[in-house]
Amino acid sequence: xxxxxxxxxxxxxxxxxxxxxxxxxxxxxxxxxxxxxxxxxxxxxxxxxxxxxxxxxxxxxxxxxxxxxxxxxxxxxxxxxxxxxxxxxxxxxxxxxxxxxxxxxxxxxxxxxxxxxxxxxxxxxxxxxxxxxxxxxxxxxxxxxxxxxxxxxxxxxxxxxxxxxxxxxxxxxxxxxxxxxxxxxxxxxxxxxxxxxxxxxxxxxxxxxxxxxxxxxxxxxxxxxxxxxxxxxxxxxxxxxxxxxxxxxxxxxxxxxxxxxxxxxxxxxxxxxxxxxxxxxxxxxxxxxxxxxxxxxxxxxxxxxxxxxxxxxxxx
Numbered sequence: 098x099x100x101x102x103x104x105x106x107x108x109x110x111x112x113x114x115x116x117x118x119x120x121x122x123x124x125x126x127x128x129x130x131x132x133x134x135x136x137x138x139x140x141x142x143x144x145x146x147x148x149x150x151x152x153x154x155x156x157x158x159x160x161x162x163x164x165x166x167x168x169x170x171x172x173x174x175x176x177x178x179x180x181x182x183x184x185x186x187x188x189x190x191x192x193x194x195x196x197x198x199x200x201x202x203x204x205x206x207x208x209x210x211x212x213x214x215x216x217x218x219x220x221x222x223x224x225x226x227x228x229x230x231x232x233x234x235x236x237x238x239x240x241x242x243x244x245x246x247x248x249x250x251x252x253x254x255x256x257x258x259x260x261x262x263x264x265x266x267x268x269x270x271x272x273x274x275x276x277x278x279x280x281x282x283x284x285x286x287x288x289x290x291x292x293x294x295x296x297x298x299x300x301x302x303x304x305x306x307x308x309x310x311x312x313x314x315x316x317x318x319x320x321x322x323x324x325x326x327x328x329x330x331x332x333x334x335x336x337x338x339x340x341x342x343x344x345x346x347x348x349x350x351x352x353x354x355x356x357x358x359x360x361x362x363x364x365x366x367x368x369x370x371x372x373x374x375x376x377x378x379x380x381x382x383x384x385x386x387x388x389x390x391x392x393x394x395x396x397x398x399x400x401x402x403x404x405x406x407x408x409x410x411x412x413x
Contacts, residue, residue, distance in 0.1 A: 179349070180291075181244040183213045186237045188230075188251045190267035190274070191219035196252035196297065199334035203250065206338055210345050213248070220253075222267045222274040230276060234284045241290035243311070248293045249285070252334060255299030257321035263301045286313070293352060297333045316356050330370060336362045 185207050189196050200217065208215045218233050220226050241247055254266045254273070263278035278301065285292050291311040294300075300317030318333035340358035344350050 179244075180246040182242075183211070183246045183248065184237070184240065185213050185215045185248040185250065186234075187215065187217045188220055188249070188253075189217075190222060190253050192222045192267055193253055196334070199297070199332055199338075200250075200252055202338055203334055203341075206341050206345075207248075210341070220265075220267070220276075224274070226274055227276040227280045230281065231284060234281070238285055238288050238290075241288045241311075243289060243291075245290045246293065247285070247288065247290045248295065250295040250297075252297040255296070257299070257301075263299065263321070265298065295337060297337075314352050316352065316359065330363075330366045333359070336366075 185204075187200055187204055189200055204215045204217060207213045216237070221229050223229070237249075238247065251265065254269055255278075256264055256266065256269075258264050264275045265278065265281070266273040266275035287310055289310050292313045294313075294315035294317070296315060296317035298317065299319055299321055300315055301321065316337075336359050337355075339362055340355060344355065344358060
């Protein structure tokens with residue numbers, strides 16, 4: 098008789114642990130498996146994708162930021178800056194200290210926020226100040242070039258004389274030191290550079306800024322037929338500083354944009370003044386069609402020159 102097989106030896110060679118209740122239940126559950134049970138169970142039991150380690154997430158976010166910065170830099174570089182340099186000459190009369198604070202604040206924003214090269218110069222109160230101003234102006238203009246914007250700022254008294262000529266004067270007295278605007282204008286008419294005049298003073302309404310080179314433009318506080326007392330409130334320079342602060346956060350802007358921003362600030366101020374007046378002042382006393390917030394713009398050509406901010410140190 099053949100010897101029976103010895104399965105018990107195999108069991109002794111490969112002992113099994115007693116099945117737990119969970120294993121028994123699992124075995125009984127799968128005794129008659131449903132056709133779709135395994136795929137569903139496998140899907141349910143597949144582990145979730147592990148989150149990237151913190152260091153890797155940080156590296157990816159840093160890379161994304163650098164990529165965005167690079168894209169913005171490329172965009173800025175493709176926007177050609179109109180000027181390689183910008184220089185500013187700020188003028189006032191040496192005895193007129195009433196404008197000193199405004200002038201200092203304007204120089205600060207142009208130098209520190211826009212990184213322009215700035216120079217302050219006091220017009221001497223002598224019998225013939227035009228000669229000394231002419232020497233200073235010639236020195237300022239000699240560095241002019243097509244890619245060099247020159248900005249000239251003046252704060253002081255201005256009026257239209259009996260000879261229908263525009264004058265700058267150190268005060269409102271008849272014996273005040275004064276100089277004729279035409280003598281100043283002729284100095285920069287043929288300058289190679291574009292020139293922007295910012296005048297916290299009077300500007301001739303019908304006298305164009307001509308010249309064979311560059312673009313000459315001006316933004317002034319008022320025209321000869323306007324009285325600055327008709328437009329109370331903050332000074333033109335104060336509004337100009339506020340507009341420059343606001344525009345410095347954006348892209349390159351035109352002179353027209355600067356003018357419009359100053360005008361908007363003036364109109365807001367006038368509207369506030371009307372509300373505070375409670376009907377005691379008529380609107381015509383503050384602004385109207387003939388007195389558009391006492392801000393004037395003169396230009397010799399329609400094409401605007403532009404204003405920009407330098408970020409790599411002051412221009413010279």
